[in-house]
Amino acid sequence: MNYEEWSKKAEDNNSLLSNEYFNMQVGLTYSEEKIHELEKKSEELAVYFLKNWKEPEEVYSSCVGAISSARTVKSLLKLHDLRKTEIISSKHKFKSQPVNWGTWRQFVVNAEDKARKEVFDEFIQLTTKISPLIKDRFEKSAEIFEEYNLDPLKDYLMEHKISLENLKEFLVDLRDGVKKRYLEVFSETTQKLLKREPKYYDDLYFMRNVIYNDLVNKFKNINPMNHVKKTFVKLNLDPSKIIVDEIDRPNKYPSPFCSMVRIPTDIRVSYKAENPLNDIKSVYHEMGHAIHGTYIKSDLPYENRCLHSMGLAETFSTFFESLASNKLYLMEELNLSEELADQYINRSKTIKFITLAFYAGNSLFKMRMWNEKIPFEKLNDIYHQEIKKSMNLEIPGEYWQLHHILPESLMYVPSYLLAYANVCEMKEKCEELGGKRWWNNKKAGEYILNVMELGNKSPLADFSKIKPDKLIKGMNNF
Numbered sequence: 001m002n003y004e005e006w007s008k009k010a011e012d013n014n015s016l017l018s019n020e021y022f023n024m025q026v027g028l029t030y031s032e033e034k035i036h037e038l039e040k041k042s043e044e045l046a047v048y049f050l051k052n053w054k055e056p057e058e059v060y061s062s063c064v065g066a067i068s069s070a071r072t073v074k075s076l077l078k079l080h081d082l083r084k085t086e087i088i089s090s091k092h093k094f095k096s097q098p099v100n101w102g103t104w105r106q107f108v109v110n111a112e113d114k115a116r117k118e119v120f121d122e123f124i125q126l127t128t129k130i131s132p133l134i135k136d137r138f139e140k141s142a143e144i145f146e147e148y149n150l151d152p153l154k155d156y157l158m159e160h161k162i163s164l165e166n167l168k169e170f171l172v173d174l175r176d177g178v179k180k181r182y183l184e185v186f187s188e189t190t191q192k193l194l195k196r197e198p199k200y201y202d203d204l205y206f207m208r209n210v211i212y213n214d215l216v217n218k219f220k221n222i223n224p225m226n227h228v229k230k231t232f233v234k235l236n237l238d239p240s241k242i243i244v245d246e247i248d249r250p251n252k253y254p255s256p257f258c259s260m261v262r263i264p265t266d267i268r269v270s271y272k273a274e275n276p277l278n279d280i281k282s283v284y285h286e287m288g289h290a291i292h293g294t295y296i297k298s299d300l301p302y303e304n305r306c307l308h309s310m311g312l313a314e315t316f317s318t319f320f321e322s323l324a325s326n327k328l329y330l331m332e333e334l335n336l337s338e339e340l341a342d343q344y345i346n347r348s349k350t351i352k353f354i355t356l357a358f359y360a361g362n363s364l365f366k367m368r369m370w371n372e373k374i375p376f377e378k379l380n381d382i383y384h385q386e387i388k389k390s391m392n393l394e395i396p397g398e399y400w401q402l403h404h405i406l407p408e409s410l411m412y413v414p415s416y417l418l419a420y421a422n423v424c425e426m427k428e429k430c431e432e433l434g435g436k437r438w439w440n441n442k443k444a445g446e447y448i449l450n451v452m453e454l455g456n457k458s459p460l461a462d463f464s465k466i467k468p469d470k471l472i473k474g475m476n477n478f
Helices: 003-025 032-052 057-085 104-108 113-129 131-147 152-160 164-194 204-210 213-219 224-234 276-295 302-306 310-325 327-332 338-371 376-391 414-434 442-452 469-476
Strands: 088-094 097-100 242-245 257-262 266-270
Touching: 003 032, 003 257, 003 266, 003 302, 032 057, 057 097, 057 131, 057 152, 057 302, 088 104, 088 113, 097 104, 104 113, 104 204, 113 131, 131 152, 131 376, 152 164, 152 310, 152 338, 152 414, 164 338, 164 376, 164 414, 164 469, 204 338, 213 276, 213 338, 224 276, 224 310, 242 276, 257 276, 266 276, 276 310, 276 442, 310 327, 310 338, 310 414, 310 442, 327 338, 338 376, 338 414, 338 469, 414 442, 414 469
Parallel strands: 242 266
Antiparallel strands: 088 097, 257 266
């Protein structure tokens, strides 16, 4: 079997596996037996590559990751199951059913302060039910990567073409650069909404909903899916190939996501409605992922088409999400009044401050975990330390185990922050080509297409010289 034959088999298998995982996450029928079979096949293909080739480098590292995934899939599937059956409230209900991990975010939107705290505290205590699975998965993954002289952090740095020192500098500069204004904005917001200073259970996923509560009724007639598709068309981009699942099923994954089942022909988006305002950001974000996937050139080699970095992937989703914070866009495309657009943008920027602080803490935590080889039993303390530095909140260290990304992905969270910095550059270029209303300009659309279609060879895939300066300046001017 030559490399071309191998890459076709790998892509076919990954597509079948992605389909099963998508069905699992959206609450449709899936087969655990088939997932195990496909993960085993993925492992066999990865081992074959590693025995026969050292390059392309991206494929080499992805094969190590595939082996890790295959050998830890039982722990991951069990974690998905236990979060629904064990992370469950004994006191509070949502839609007549006990609040569980999957409905937690929806519950807190309209819950009383006392109830939110009770659910948060109870879920923190229940992390002991899932800790062994997370520990087992991370420790096995570390062992597998070590066999090939890698670890998840080294792999991540290589994917993003950035050094450990540069990534740490980027994150620390960003954290410290927005911290003063973040603290002011967060305090002002909770004083206004909750008549008190921020508490440890005022997490991002509560704040990003409650902050818009009094505006929700003014957005009921807005269909974000229709609007984002119209915007794509104006940019000469075709969204018709994107498959969208927006049904609210009890076992559906609570976070919106995009699954690139096969690039560029089978790209899917899933989300559960939280409130009309937050759905605007969610839909624009995931559709940004999806339009990227559909426009990666089909004739690119496997490593360039299918193995783009997470930072690059988040760039296009974050770029289109940023339209929801553009005053002209909100007024002219979503038909908001100037007053309503200003209110929405101001609150969105508040949430972005909280997001930057939260993700910076999460990112530095994950970097320390792998770089310092910290034992699992000490990770809760490390998380508490890093999140305190970023958010100035005494969040229980166990919280990271309840997150949707931190206990599942070996490395991911810095990608959002790298993407934010990339987006600053993209917006500058689009305005240069198409003016302040660049979303109406096909030249801007052509630029977006050009940086999307190259896959892993996009100029935006190189993070070696990334700086947070423009991002910090833009935030602190708020």
